[in-house]
Amino acid sequence: MPGLALLAAIGTPLGLALLLALPAARGLVWRALSFAPLPALALALFGTVPFTVSNDWLILGSVLGLDATARLFLIPAALVWTAAAAAARVWMAGDRRATGFGLCFLFAMTGNLGLFLADDAPTFYAFFALMSFSSYGLVLHARSEEALGAARLYIAFVLAGELALFAGLGLAVGETGSLMLADIADTALSVPTVALLLAGFGVKLGVMPLHFWLPPAHGAAPVPASAVLSGAMIKAGLFGIVATLPLGEAAYADLGVVVTAAGMVTIFAALLMGARETAPKTVLGFSSVSQMGIVALGIGAALMAPGAWGAVLPVLAFLAAHHALAKAGLFLGAGAFAVQHSPAARMAVTVALVLPALILAGMPLLSGALGKEALKTALGAGPAVWLPWITLALMLSGVATTLLMARFLVQLWRKRPAAPAGVESDGLVIPFVLLALAAAALPAIWPTVAGSAAQPIAEAAPGTPWPLVAGALIATAAAVASHTSRVGWSAVLSTLTAPAERAAARVGDALVRRRRALSRKARALPPALDGWIAEHRLGQTGIAALLVAVLVIGGAQHVAPTDPIAPPAAEQNGP
Amino acid sequence: MIDMPLLPLIILMTSLGAAPVLLALPERSARLRTGLNLAVAAVKVALVIWLAWKAAHGVVYDLRLSVLPGLDLHLQADPLALMFVALSAVLWLVTTIYSVGYLERGPHRARFFGFFSLCVAATVGIAMAGNLFTFLLFYELLTLATYPLVIHRGTAAALRAGRIYLIYTLVGGLALLLGTLALWGLAGTTDFVPGGVMAEVAAERPAAAQALFVLLIAALGVKAALVPLHGWLPIAMVAPAPVSALLHAVAVVKAGAFGIIRVVYEVFGIELAQGLGVTGPLIAVAAVTIIYGSLRALAQDDIKVRLAYSTVSQVSYITLGVALAGPVAAIGALAHLIHQGVMKITMFMAAGNLAEGLGVKKVSQMDGVGRAMPGTMAAFSLAALAMIGLPPFAGFVSKWYLAQGGIAAGQDWVIALLLGSSLLNAAYFLPLLHRAWFRDATPEAANAPARRKISLWLAAPPMVTAGFVLVIGVLANAPFSPLEWTRFIVTREFNGGL
Known part of the structure; x- marks a missing residue:
């Protein structure tokens, strides 16, 4: 059989x-x-x-x-x-x-x-x-x-x-x-x-x-x-x-250092090189290189400290599965994007692409973050000298991946991947969505699939959102900066001030129209009525002022008693 | 089953006897000639299978005809001989089919097939020769029988190639004659004996033994195309495709390599050769040949010349494996004798088909030929990938054993040599595959007048041999595979030698 x-x-x-x-x-x-x-x-x-x-x-x-x-x-x-x-x-x-x-x-x-x-x-x-x-x-x-x-x-x-x-x-x-x-x-x-x-x-x-x-x-x-x-x-x-390698059997300290160093360089150099690429799929390729740098860290550590291999291997298998599903999903998603005809459909695919991108970038509770946390734990048994650096590198790799993902999504719009004409869109969207969902569900499925090998993942911390947030902020800043360098400061400033100016202009227009209307009405109404309106306006203003005063006083009284109990500071000192 | 002590002689006579008949047949009786050719070739394959079967069950064949006291015509069927006979019988059948298609309506067919048959008879004689004297006779016969085939086209280039071929091989033959006489004078016998016959001589006169080794290897090295004695091989490429195929696969080049195996293992004995310090230089010569041949192949635009230089390189794998002097390397060497033959014959027949069907003779014209001749190019590609040493094809098996043999002999640098050679193989074969499969044919090529549909006689043989390349690689470990047979031979040689 x-x-x-x-x-x-x-x-x-x-x-x-x-x-x-x-x-x-x-x-x-x-x-x-x-x-x-x-x-x-x-x-x-x-x-x-x-x-x-x-x-x-x-x-x-x-x-x-x-x-x-x-x-x-x-x-x-x-x-x-x-x-x-x-x-x-x-x-x-x-x-x-x-x-x-x-x-x-x-x-x-x-x-x-x-x-x-x-x-x-x-x-x-x-x-x-x-x-x-x-x-x-x-x-x-x-x-x-x-x-x-x-x-x-x-x-x-x-x-x-x-x-x-x-x-x-x-x-x-x-x-x-x-x-x-x-x-x-x-x-x-x-x-x-x-x-x-x-x-x-x-x-x-x-x-x-x-x-x-x-x-x-x-x-x-x-x-x-x-x-x-x-x-x-x-x-x-x-x-x-x-x-093939006798990992866990024998130590190869020199090779371990080489592989670990190569892994660290890979994680960041791939970011630097990928960020310069314009073709979105090439950016994804650099992201793969960067991700394999993480894998190299695990292998390098096991080469230096064979004792760590038992813990590292299941994590590497999980990371490999995670990357396989998420990255293949992103590639198929890029294809699904390329075959859409309307901007609205493209936007829908982009929104869907954010899911695998977030998984890869290390969104807490999803497979990327869990894998990295588990790797950190597993490497606790690894070479002590390298541990802080590896931890730092893993953390920063989240930032790097977020940036590459942002670059990918932006470039997707700027330089749409080539696609053959007349491709049936569903044929790409369905595999893409299924892969993305599989990647999202991976932490839940993995224990069933892997059995005891899933233990490190199940026990892993959920991960922190900070690398992701930092990456997103840097990406935004970079986007603004690049935009600035392209169109010049005055243009950026004018872009920033434009809404305010537009609003001001609109308010001004409205006031002018209102004044004209009022003046028309004023001309039409008898002077007596005019006097009544003036009185009435005064009254309205008085009522309004009174209301505001009540609200202010009442609000102050309402807030005051709760002051000693609020802010629950203990929550801020989490792990 | 009845026993036939004369079976080796009968096998020899099949092609030797057919030769005069084929020469005498009138030019126009094509059907009769084809029928005779195929019948003899098929009968011979059957007889060889029978011989192998009997030999595998312990029947010893040994035929002697005394010429002078102590100098016999000696035919025998030891496993090594059987291996080479089987290779030549099978590939002869395939090549005969191919030749019939190739020479259809060409001139001088009677001459061609007559000498073709003689050429194969000589190869069988070389394989089954039980002493160096008999070997020498058939070796010279091979030289003479091949000459009319090389100059078959009768052009100036062909005649020049024939002249150069004759000069090289006759000088080599003369050296072999001297060597045989010297061996007879020194050792008193020219018999091939596992473990060698030179032990006493070497003990008394090591310098003479060393000189004899150099003389014999140089004499055989001409046909085996060891650098710097390889000059004739690329020039002899003007011969018709089936001749080139046979020359490179079993006949001439392999006769030299086979002779080197006999001399090293059964005239000197591998231990003695090592003791005399002559294997080291032989390894060096083989290594230089492997790299030099590949480097020259890189620069060739003519497909057949490129293949010829590739042969220079690949046949030296055999010499290398023999000289490494270990059982594992020897398995690699002997297996490569077969594997290289099957791979190279495939490539030459495919190259012939390209020339016949599309008029394509140069690498630079090969754009898009995969689409035009998918079967032929599939066969060619398979053989080329096997040559590079990719698993699971035949070439991988011999390369793997050579590498393991190098490690076992404590010569890890052999791996580097093999890597270099593989890299060069890839460098001169992969561009051909790229052009054939991944480029579109140029508009002129697509409408060239030379385009004609090739017959099944031409199309089938390379595909069949490509099938062999695949099967002997994938089933390398099966009983009666070339590799298994080689292991059996090596057990015998090394037990005899120890």
């Missing part, structure tokens, strides 16, 4: 890809596209883990299976692929290169889902390579100057990464004497081997300085491809690190 389930999980996307070669079957394949990841999803959700199936004849003795950790990575990946496939179907409906895209998409899906199921190094490497190389076609799809450049950069980094992996896995197998990933991860590998593996997977993860390919590729790829590149494939890098 597990064998059949595995066959279905890997064989479905692979078989559909091969079917695309038959022109007659193409319509069927596109209709079935969003069902392709479902066998893998079902296997992950309902399969009893761990299990393994040995296929002695395949490759160098291939072992496939699923364990508790791989399962936590496979579930969000399969969800993201499902949503992206649904979007791809409508996005590519009128594209003349649709078949090529579908082929690359399905091959990449096979590789991405398959690598979570691989238990031995060659099989894992095969799926990893399948995913990486076939994504070239996704990045290149538009064939624009931008896409060509991005694809060239992408394939260069992929090659470098694959070579580092070949060397790293080869050395690891040589040192371990076993092809199994579990054995490799249990062996205290030599430092060069670990460094090679880190470099190979670091490319996929996009940690600086291996990130150069990522934002352009995510920006240039069609929307459904960007969603899986960012949502699902980046996580393959993290999973590779989790599956």
